[in-house]
Amino acid sequence: MCLKWSKIVAVKRMKVGENMQPVEVVIATHNQGKVKEFKTLMESLGLTFTCLSDYPHIEEPEETGRTFAANARLKATYYARALGKVCLADDSGLEILSLKGAPGVRSARYAGEDATAEENNELLLKNMKMQVRRNCRFFCALAVASPDGRILVESSGICEGLLLHEPRGTNGFGYDPLFWSTELHKPLGEATMEEKNSISHRAKAIRKLVNLWRRKK
Ligand code: ITT
Secondary structure (H helix, E strand, O other): OHHHHHHHHHHHHHHHHHHOOOOEEEEOOOOHHHHHHHHHHHHHHOOEEEEHHHOOOOOOOOOOOOOHHHHHHHHHHHHHHHHOOEEEEEEEEEEEHHHOOOEHHHHHHOOOOOOOHHHHHHHHHHHOOOOOOOEEEEEEEEEEEOOOOOEEEEEEEEEEEEEOOOOOOOOOOOOHHHEEEOOOOEEHHHOOHHHHHHHOHHHHHHHHHHHHHHHHO
């Protein structure tokens, strides 16, 4: 499957010959924190990255999938078809063992449809108040679709941790200030971007994706 993606990119490069233009890949997110992570970790592929903020007229699809992978596929296919471009989508979120996997695919909307990160974090702390077992993980699913909507390559990554009792630090975004990384031995809210990129669920999924693509080239 990955072969087809690399073929699309290779063919486009051959056609432009000497005036080789880097191929545009649209990252299907408005979240600038994510965009930064993607750009940094995929820099070596020599692609041009844009994101949904560059296409403000496109409506969002409803994320109806019951898994992160299903939502990543749904978003990649929808935006690739709508824009007629290669599109990379992710779906990610926090899963807490003692809450049976919640907030899960509802991570962004845990405290309501338009909830802020602060509201989501506050509700999560409230729901976890009596819980002794605080094991949690970030999960990230990635999917790349061609302009005709076919899924070309997929990957996933996990970042293990413990849920803190109160926010620590202001780095990162979303649930980062509540997440104690068992790999970094510090809260993600206090981690630098380089530190987070060395262990994050998205970073692991992106590295897998980059390797899959390179191997097929
Ligand atoms: P897009 O839909 O535009 O990509 P989003 O932030 O809503 O932006 P998701 O639908 O993937 O992204 O929702 C994931 C939510 O899970 C996100 O809003 C955060 O609350 C949380 N999340 C995901 N990755 C995270 C990370 O690395 N650090 C902190 N929180 C994260």
